[in-house]
Amino acid sequence: MTRRKIALAGIGKIATDQHIPTLASSPDWELAAAVSRHGRVEGVPNFTDMDEMLAAHPEVGTVSLCMPPVPRFAYAEAALKAGRNVMLEKPPGATLSEVHALENLAREAGVVLYATWHSREAAFVAPAAAWLKGRRLKRFTVTWKEDVRKWHPGQDWVFEPGGMGVFDPGINALSIVTAILPDPIHVTRATLEMPENRQTPIAATLAFHHPQGAEVTATMDWDHSGDDVWRIEAVTDGGTMTLDRGGAEMRIDGSVQSAGDGLHGEYPRLYAQMARLVEDGRSDVDLSPARHVWDAMTLGRRKIVAPFHW
């Protein structure tokens, strides 16, 4: 089968770490162009302007967007208006309304919009969802701690409005939570620790309403030293499940589970899914992980903490 031509826009850390190597070995996609103000991809035509790339490459039917959420809207709008399918890094936008606007544009243009959640593609997310189904939840605890200096060195945009702060990694947790919990939850209380020189939280604690009264909480910290902690623990009437390393590891009552076969790697699975969506002409925009972040940003009690410096 001929591979579909795709362009990558926003050539920064996540593009270099994940998107470019994934596309290089993809059976579905051929990287045909790149758009970036600063970055470049070797071996393909590079552009600094999205409209120029769209005009020069009518054969590129799909554009994958990797830049931060605030500037991303304009690129997505341009690509959709030019009739191209669009794949969005997480989070799908800076606000709910702008994602609704993109959904409308995609519908009008008759193209596919895919809001990706890479953490949902971790090996044990589907097994965790299957295990939780039918069990009665008592306690559900999310612990997400990493060092922003390690994962986003010098990237000031994460602390600017719309950059989401600790919710940049925290939304990965929430994308798993919303994929594995059988019942809908909503934030009822949040504390946001705001460095006095920054606009987004560096740490947060969330409490959720659960329809059957389970105690659902999340603790997120971006100023954490030592190993990353990406853990979800579910205590049920039928045992305790722990997802660790962001869904790459699962234990049931302490016993390590083994993953099934199939395509491994979060980004290879995202691009395989995008190929299926384009084949079927079907969009996939699930906003539930972002909704919890936006709710926490709206409802959270802000506590000013020490300034953050790189």
Added chain:
Amino acid sequence: MTRRKIALAGIGKIATDQHIPTLASSPDWELAAAVSRHGRVEGVPNFTDMDEMLAAHPEVGTVSLCMPPVPRFAYAEAALKAGRNVMLEKPPGATLSEVHALENLAREAGVVLYATWHSREAAFVAPAAAWLKGRRLKRFTVTWKEDVRKWHPGQDWVFEPGGMGVFDPGINALSIVTAILPDPIHVTRATLEMPENRQTPIAATLAFHHPQGAEVTATMDWDHSGDDVWRIEAVTDGGTMTLDRGGAEMRIDGSVQSAGDGLHGEYPRLYAQMARLVEDGRSDVDLSPARHVWDAMTLGRRKIVAPFHW
């Protein structure tokens, strides 16, 4: 026609100023019970506990909720689970996800949920929408200024998380904006002035993306002395329209317009609409005004300003 029995919950300022007098002269509704921790309504059974009222008054098919948004969810949940129709003061909830939860409960129970926006019932909102339709918008300016000490004297909840601050009145403006603008807009930039001793903004400026490139902005101030300013101005290729006094007055190129006949008064119109919705078994939950507030709370740049004291 027999009037339907309704209960009112949350007997505070807005209930006393608007809901009780409106229900007293409503052709559709008979106030049959009240629920409030502190307030009372003369001449009907009063309860402090929602579940007790629901159990004692199975003939009350509809409950109207007037308490602040954060505590409101629990009351709405109880009423919906007990199979009663629910009418919500604005804003419909503290977060997007909790309103989605209420929508699901209403659907499951087969009852009506109505998220009211009283400012949309002002006399000139529908004429303004009709006038704007088909004209090309160039500039659209919202100015919403009032004194919180006059409208919410001593009500600390407005400055607590979920209380919305200046967006408590500002959402009235946004409920009109979203009713009269033919095209969807979304917040792209917001500045929030946060009193250093409070959790919600006392002033805000918003800039919106408009699909045809019109300049759309809003200025909101809750620390305003002098007359209230509740104004929306639309400059188009076919003249300038000004809505004033929150939609009670309209001018086209300076000439004052006169209102048509029909039911006047925002709250009488809300209760007439609730009667129609119950008659038809139809819910009405439009979240677009709240979405812009939640977007601004998420994306806004916070600027610490002088402490606020009553």
